[in-house]
Amino acid sequence: MRRFARVLPVIGMSGMGLAGLGVCLPAMAQSTEITVATVNNPDMVTMQSMMSAFHQAHPDIKVNWVTLPENELRQKVTTDIASGAGQYDVVTVSNYETPIWAQNDWLKPLDEDLPEDYDVDDLLAPVKEGLSVDGELYALPFYAESSVTYYRKDLFEKAGIEMPEKPTWDQMKEFASKIHSPSDGVYGICLRGLPGWGQNMALFGTMVNSFGGRWFDMDWTPQLDSPEWKNAANAYVELLNDYGPPGVTSNGFTESETLFANGQCGMWVDSTVAASYVSDPDTSKVAEDVGFAQAPYQTTEKGSNWLFTWALAVPQSSQHQDAAETFIEWATSKDYINAVADEKGWLSVPPGTRQSTYDSADYKQAAPFAPLVEKAISSASPTDPSAQEVPYTGVQFVTIPQFQAIGTRVGQLMAAMLSGQQSVDDALSQGQAFTERLMQQTGKPQ
Known part of the structure; x- marks a missing residue:
């Protein structure tokens, strides 16, 4: 690659001097x-x-x-x-x-x-x-x-429970039930609920993977109405409805980060990029009590943490x-x-x-959480994100042009589930129909 520093010595010479020397400025x-x-x-x-x-x-x-x-x-x-x-x-x-x-x-x-x-x-x-x-x-x-689990070590110690290196979503529900205390201003768990392919679907997409699900089968047939999707969606809705903060459909990454740093979340599954923020006493009220674990899984660890x-x-x-x-x-x-x-x-x-x-x-x-973050990123496998074979790459998204529209629509349906406007079965059925229709209109990826 050409480097500009090589021409710097001639910049300070006058134009007349350069012309007299027969030199053209590059x-x-x-x-x-x-x-x-x-x-x-x-x-x-x-x-x-x-x-x-x-x-x-x-x-x-x-x-x-x-x-x-x-x-x-x-x-x-x-x-x-x-x-x-x-x-x-x-x-x-x-x-x-x-x-x-x-x-x-x-x-x-x-x-x-x-x-x-x-x-x-x-x-x-x-x-x-x-x-x-x-x-x-x-x-x-x-x-x-990637994604990790943040938790309050002080609350876990008080409840007599211990966070494993990589919890299951069933364990997360059990832990949330034991540290959930709204009267004290503490909710058992915070997760993204704000609709968007880069908001609630970033988290929920990894849940689907960890429950053994996938977006498409090898013929590019959508799988949103599969048992794996329904199991993941039910777990997501139950967790947040029973142990999450109010107004969760307005909470994306930033809102959840603020809630956790203010001491209002007992656990939070989200981006590794927040590790510095929640560990800094200048920005986090719970900095001294933050614990770290790998992102949860359920039936498989494949695709359970995003990249x-x-x-x-x-x-x-x-x-x-x-x-x-x-x-x-x-x-x-x-x-x-x-x-x-x-x-x-x-x-x-x-x-x-x-x-x-x-x-x-x-x-x-400076960053004692660094080894955990490195492991989370290094273990993410976009080319092998599901326990089932898939025709695409991507962990929390599918690397095809249609995905922005698909993820946006399904994210809206997930928010409707959380707010009680739609049942899990109805919302996923609509997501399946929307995705099938879009793929028929645009054609299968090559």
């Missing part, structure tokens, strides 16, 4: 502006605050930011890339979009341009695989997450691909992680992407 010596489209979450905010380090190394690249809510980001970026408008030079994508967009030739392949010191082999294997097509990377991981990655990619429509690649290499490098650790502390580094982070003694000391 095009890349001009200041290059790139536009980065990203989400407004803490790790991305940290990246923006580290830009002085990038500008010091690459003074000839100016970075403009477009920061949007997740749903709006996806909509605008998809429209821009699909139309070839070229508004964005760097886009924030997940392991859901990346394989689909790469196959559409919307993203620039990256392997050939990555320098040796980027150390691709240091990337955690499941994370790297989720951003690759036919073994070639199309996005570089900024941070990655999600926020990554940076360069659209084929970008007019400044060299500068864009320079930026995403910097933002996802070992040097960037170390720079964040030096300036903001190890708890602020983007987690889940590199083995070297989890090998760091300093990181382990």
